[in-house]
Amino acid sequence: MLEKAVREQIIALIHQEVVPAMGCTEPMAVALCVAKATELLGQKPEEIRVLLSPNMLKNAMGVGIPGTGMIGLPIAIALGALIGKSEYSLEVLRDSTPEAVEAGKAFMAEDRINVSLKENIKEKLYIEVSVRAGEETAVAIIAGSHTHFVYLMKNGNVLLEAQKAAIQEGEGETVELSLEKVYEFATTTPIEELQFINEARRMNENASKQALLGNYGHDLGKTLTRPLGKGIMGDSIFSHILSATSSACDARMAGAMIPVMSNSGSGNQGIAATMPVVVFAEENHNTSDELTRALILSHLTAIYVKQSLGRLSALCGCVVASTGSSCGITYLMGGNYQQVAYSVKNMIANLAGMVCDGAKPSCALKVSSGVSTAVLSAMLAIQNRYVTSAEGLIEDDVDRCIHNLTRVGADGMNETDRMVLDIMTHKN
Numbered sequence: 390m391l392e393k394a395v396r397e398q399i400i401a402l403i404h405q406e407v408v409p410a411m412g413c414t415e416p417m418a419v420a421l422c423v424a425k426a427t428e429l430l431g432q433k434p435e436e437i438r439v440l441l442s443p444n445m446l447k448n449a450m451g452v453g454i455p456g457t458g459m460i461g462l463p464i465a466i467a468l469g470a471l472i473g474k475s476e477y478s479l480e481v482l483r484d485s486t487p488e489a490v491e492a493g494k495a496f497m498a499e500d501r502i503n504v505s506l507k508e509n510i511k512e513k514l515y516i517e518v519s520v521r522a523g524e525e526t527a528v529a530i531i532a533g534s535h536t537h538f539v540y541l542m543k544n545g546n547v548l549l550e551a552q553k554a555a556i557q558e559g560e561g562e563t564v565e566l567s568l569e570k571v572y573e574f575a576t577t578t579p580i581e582e583l584q585f586i587n588e589a590r591r592m593n594e595n596a597s598k599q600a601l602l603g604n605y606g607h608d609l610g611k612t613l614t615r616p617l618g619k620g621i622m623g624d625s626i627f628s629h630i631l632s633a634t635s636s637a638c639d640a641r642m643a644g645a646m647i648p649v650m651s652n653s654g655s656g657n658q659g660i661a662a663t664m665p666v667v668v669f670a671e672e673n674h675n676t677s678d679e680l681t682r683a684l685i686l687s688h689l690t691a692i693y694v695k696q697s698l699g700r701l702s703a704l705c706g707c708v709v710a711s712t713g714s715s716c717g718i719t720y721l722m723g724g725n726y727q728q729v730a731y732s733v734k735n736m737i738a739n740l741a742g743m744v745c746d747g748a749k750p751s752c753a754l755k756v757s758s759g760v761s762t763a764v765l766s767a768m769l770a771i772q773n774r775y776v777t778s779a780e781g782l783i784e785d786d787v788d789r790c791i792h793n794l795t796r797v798g799a800d801g802m803n804e805t806d807r808m809v810l811d812i813m814t815h816k817n
Contacts (some may be wrong), residue, residue: 422472453644610636704798711759
């Protein structure tokens with residue numbers, strides 16, 4: 390068992406990275422920044438200027454904004470200024486009403502909002518909001534992580550300046566992890582210290598069930614539960630995992646007013662790290678303690694991978710979260726540490742290179758690809774079948790495999806990232 394001080398550090402890290410979110414985290418982070426700037430201004434802005442890093446723009450262009458029936462940044466920005474509360478963090482728009490949405494539409498129609506790329510920015514997660522009303526001005530900047538304010542200013546008076554520290558320190562990576570340490574923490578920590586993770590189960594399971602009550606996005610989750618889906622995919626643990634996970638993603642990407650528990654700044658990652666593990670445990674008749682440990686293993690593995698990948702990259706986040714859920718499922722199958730490591734190798738061998746082309750309804754399709762691979766990887770791992778170091782990105786050391794994956798995603802795919810954004814912003 391890890392020392393108590395180390396356990397407390399890891400628990401604090403999980404609390405920092407596994408948090409509730411309403412709607413896609415990128416436009417919600419922009420709305421949060423707008424809300425903060427507006428609060429500093431102390432009145433309704435007459436003009437809002439938003440500068441974003443390319444990755445932020447890419448992930449906020451095509452996703453539904455909760456409670457609005459609309460997609461994209463302008464309505465999120467308008468509502469952030471009109472009814473947003475920064476104290477709500479990534480649930481910044483939870484007080485939205487139909488009347489507020491109409492007011493937001495009117496605000497947009499007055500041509501008060503300007504959104505553009507921030508030039509020469511290396512930070513992949515960067516939001517700069519400037520607001521003005523008469524002679525009054527305010528600026529708020531978020532960088533490094535979705536809720537991390539690094540600069541606040543009102544009327545030329547700097548109230549907070551932590552930008553350099555934020556870029557140097559990254560995203561709160563204060564705990565040095567390895568897959569073995571993740572596994573040891575998840576499997577040996579006193580169970581009462583881990584119970585908090587079950588809120589992720591409650592919240593994301595509720596989102597999955599609520600999603601089936603409406604029609605959201607591409608209705609992938611519903612399609613899998615209908616006679617056509619059951620006739621083709623069967624009525625199995627595997628199809629139930631796909632349906633439960635993708636339905637929550639359907640609703641979230643379409644802008645349903647349904648909160649989810651996120652992981653590393655992504656609701657889809659939170660869903661993909663939670664629902665496959667929950668469904669497998671329920672149908673495999675695992676104990677509640679085993680499920681709790683499996684959820685910790687899944688979420689902490691995703692956090693570990695994101696430490697070297699970064700908040701936003703050209704690599705689809707479902708690769709990361711599904712790798713976590715594959716570890717959790719392997720554990721629920723009775724797997725030991727070595728078999729959990731095998732599942733990670735199988736995941737990297739299969740999904741490395743899946744491109745992120747922004748947050749949007751079709752993310753449910755990518756999530757279903759990730760979690761289907763998670764089940765397949767766990768099935769192989771529990772039989773001691775795994776991709777070897779003679780193949781591709783895989784090495785004998787599983788942590789080196791993980792860093793090979795994140796090198797490809799964080800560095801090798803940068804040009805891919807630029808091309809994807811260029812294609813997305815130059816469609817006819």
